[in-house]
Amino acid sequence: MRAPPPLESRRQAVFLALAAIPAGRVVSYGQLAELAGLGRGARWVGWVLGRLPEGSALPWHRVIAADGRPSLTQDSPSGREQRERLRAEGVLLHEDRVDMRRYRWNPAESVE
DNA sequence: TAGATGGCCCGTT
DNA sequence: AAACGGGCCATCT
Numbered sequence: 001m002r003a004p005p006p007l008e009s010r011r012q013a014v015f016l017a018l019a020a021i022p023a024g025r026v027v028s029y030g031q032l033a034e035l036a037g038l039g040r041g042a043r044w045v046g047w048v049l050g051r052l053p054e055g056s057a058l059p060w061h062r063v064i065a066a067d068g069r070p071s072l073t074q075d076s077p078s079g080r081e082q083r084e085r086l087r088a089e090g091v092l093l094h095e096d097r098v099d100m101r102r103y104r105w106n107p108a109e110s111v112e
Numbered sequence: 113t114a115g116a117t118g119g120c121c122c123g124t125t
Numbered sequence: 126a127a128a129c130g131g132g133c134c135a136t137c138t
Contacts, residue, residue, distance in 0.1 A: 007135080029120050033134090042120040044134045050119055063119085071119035078119085 013037055014048055021062045024089045025105035026098055028066040035107065046071065061085040062105075068097040 017035040021027055027035070029049075030042035038045070049060050061082040064070045070086075072079035074096065083093060091103050 030122095030133095033120090038134085040121080040133045041135090042133075043118065044120090044136095046119045047117095047135070060119090065119080066121060073119090076119095082119095 010036070010038060010041075011048060014045055015058060018058050018060070018063070020107070021059055021105055023059070023062075024091060024103070026062045026064050026086070026091060026100070026103045027105050028100075029063060029071075030066055031104075032063055059085075064098060066100075068100045070096070070098075 013036040014032065017032055020035075028042075029045045030040070033039065033041035033045045036045070045063075049063060052058060052060055061070075070079060070082050072082055074080065074083070083096075086093065086098070091098060
């Protein structure tokens with residue numbers, strides 16, 4: 001029988017998938033979990049992202065909730081930074097929501 | 113060992 | 126549109 005992959009490698013998988021997201025695009029937590037080969041690890045992914053080292057160059061801000069809202073509250077420092085970074089990349093928010101139909105990244109059509 | 117807790121998700125009310 | 130409940134994976138009490 002096969003032992004489950006070590007946590008560390010799953011974390012790496014999340015990082016790789018995260019690093020692959022182009023600027024100006026976003027993904028949901030669940031989607032990121034899928035991309036990393038974790039299936040339904042959405043919640044765990046959220047936990048991992050909340051624990052990234054501060055100096056990390058990874059685009060954590062491109063991961064938002066499935067309904068298009070950044071999960072971090074607007075009044076938190078990280079919440080403001082997230083919205084600021086998204087805006088800087090050209091991702092517009094309406095009523096604090098991102099239009100997923102437009103900005104959601106689909107790896108299959110990443111031919112751009 | 114059981115319950116509660118997380119930057120969640122989805123179908124149903 | 127918003128609230129609720131069950132499910133998901135891992136960690137912490």
